[in-house]
Amino acid sequence: METNNSNDAAMQEKLSFENFRNEVLKDYRFACESRETSLLGRKEVLTGKAKFGIFGDGKEVAQVAAAKFFKPGDFRSGYYRDQTFMFANGLATIEQFFAQLYADPDIANDPFSAGRQMNAHFATKMVDENGDWLNLAGIKNSSSDIAPTGGQMPRALGLAFASKAFRKIKATHHLTNLSNNGNEVCFCTIGDASTSEGHFWETINAAGVLQVPLAVFVWDDGYGISVPKKYQTTKASISDALKGFQKKEGTNGIDIYKLKGWDYAGMCEILEPAIQKIRDTHTPAIFHVEEITQPQGHSTSGSHERYKNTERLEWEKEWDCLKQMKEWIIANALAEEEELKQIEDDAVQQAKEGKQKAWAKYIEPIRELVAATVDILKPLETLDPAVKKFSDELTALREPARRDVMKTLATVLDMAANEPAAVPVQNIMRS
Numbered sequence: 429m430e431t432n433n434s435n436d437a438a439m440q441e442k443l444s445f446e447n448f449r450n451e452v453l454k455d456y457r458f459a460c461e462s463r464e465t466s467l468l469g470r471k472e473v474l475t476g477k478a479k480f481g482i483f484g485d486g487k488e489v490a491q492v493a494a495a496k497f498f499k500p501g502d503f504r505s506g507y508y509r510d511q512t513f514m515f516a517n518g519l520a521t522i523e524q525f526f527a528q529l530y531a532d533p534d535i536a537n538d539p540f541s542a543g544r545q546m547n548a549h550f551a552t553k554m555v556d557e558n559g560d561w562l563n564l565a566g567i568k569n570s571s572s573d574i575a576p577t578g579g580q581m582p583r584a585l586g587l588a589f590a591s592k593a594f595r596k597i598k599a600t601h602h603l604t605n606l607s608n609n610g611n612e613v614c615f616c617t618i619g620d621a622s623t624s625e626g627h628f629w630e631t632i633n634a635a636g637v638l639q640v641p642l643a644v645f646v647w648d649d650g651y652g653i654s655v656p657k658k659y660q661t662t663k664a665s666i667s668d669a670l671k672g673f674q675k676k677e678g679t680n681g682i683d684i685y686k687l688k689g690w691d692y693a694g695m696c697e698i699l700e701p702a703i704q705k706i707r708d709t710h711t712p713a714i715f716h717v718e719e720i721t722q723p724q725g726h727s728t729s730g731s732h733e734r735y736k737n738t739e740r741l742e743w744e745k746e747w748d749c750l751k752q753m754k755e756w757i758i759a760n761a762l763a764e765e766e767e768l769k770q771i772e773d774d775a776v777q778q779a780k781e782g783k784q785k786a787w788a789k790y791i792e793p794i795r796e797l798v799a800a801t802v803d804i805l806k807p808l809e810t811l812d813p814a815v816k817k818f819s820d821e822l823t824a825l826r827e828p829a830r831r832d833v834m835k836t837l838a839t840v841l842d843m844a845a846n847e848p849a850a851v852p853v854q855n856i857m858r859s
């Protein structure tokens with residue numbers, strides 16, 4: 429009997445170690461895939477296939493850690509650095525990420541905005557085709573990102589306040605598709621520089637007074653574009669500056685935590701009980717995630733080598749969260765170099781495939797439009813030799829954009845507006 433018990437215990441221990449190991453490796457995989465997506469995304473912009481790109485590189489490990497505690501019913505109200513959080517929660521795929529980068533106008537390809545929003549501006553659906561609520565309490569949710577860098581804050585407060593209302597107001601208790609007794613936490617993300625905005629301070633103050641389930645994550649990479657935080661945050665530390673908001677026994681206020689963005693285990697350890705406390709007690713909290721890097725700089729519009737000194741650039745390489753997580757995994761004998769290398773190679777492949785699929789879906793309808801345009805222009809070629817030239821130029825484009833097609837059509841229409849053969853040109857432009 430005793431032997432059986434100890435066997436069971438050993439088996440249990442082995443199983444829980446295996447589960448833990450798998451969980452860690454799954455997170456490492458998400459982090460690597462996300463990094464590769466950022467690296468490829470920048471290339472797509474710099475080679476002209478997309479207009480602008482902004483990515484979540486450097487924030488991956490903090491986000492896989494935060495994602496572990498995001499549950500069905502919870503809401504995200506965040507900003508453009510959160511791709512890893514979205515991937516790790518199954519709310520976005522690499523392919524969808526690239527579809528938005530290319531500004532694919534098909535909602536089936538870019539479900540966040542059908543190509544209307546800047547890249548990395550995420551959203552999930554809240555209503556069905558008939559405008560009826562989805563079962564929001566049973567799914568993970570993200571409100572729609574907006575470009576003003578502090579705009580997510582007041583909305584995050586509102587979403588957290590909704591949980592409080594659902595818990596406190598009896599008349600809402602039957603709305604179980606929207607809330608499970610107000611157990612839903614709003615995960616809000618913001619950059620260090622954007623904490624200087626009024627919306628941030630108003631939200632933190634109101635959350636401290638209202639006592640709502642709000643978890644604010646500050647991804648502190650030390651910069652707002654090229655401006656270092658010493659020029660925009662008092663004491664160059666948002667958590668130090670917020671000290672007077674700290675909740676104490678018998679007061680309202682918020683809980684304040686400092687985390688290191690490369691310390692996977694340390695973050696998970698703090699976040700698990702901290703998020704549970706927010707859920708249970710509706711005490712808001714801020715997680716100041718420091719020592720975060722941005723390996724590719726702010727966006728595709730600049731080069732961080734121009735404003736970071738060599739020392740900072742070297743520091744960022746050493747404290748890169750993927751490097752640190754990998755070293756931690758090896759030091760704790762969770763996996764060996766070889767297995768991790770395989771995960772990294774797979775991640776390169778996954779990102780590449782996601783990109784290729786998104787590009788194929790984006791470009792195919794445009795190629796069809798080019799072919800249709802060339803057909804329509806044929807009868808007009810006799811009118812003016814320039815028409816054939818325009819057609820040939822359009823056909824020669826390796827990666828045509830919808831704009832190229834429209835420009836050709838508009839030019840020909842200007843030349844041949846009164847020709848009967850120009851009617852199809854007008855029609856295709858209207859379609």
Ligand SMILES: Cc1ncc(C[n+]2csc(CCOP(=O)(O)OP(=O)(O)O)c2C)c(N)n1
Nearest residue numbers: 509575576577619620621622649651652653
């Ligand atoms: C209200 C507003 N002001 C200015 C901008 C332009 N802008 C875009 S990103 C950015 C820097 C944000 O830095 P930070 O909050 O630290 O986030 P990070 O990009 O470093 O993650 C600025 C000023 C904006 N989008 N919205």
Ligand SMILES: [Mg+2]
Nearest residue numbers: 619620651652
């Ligand atoms: Mg920043």
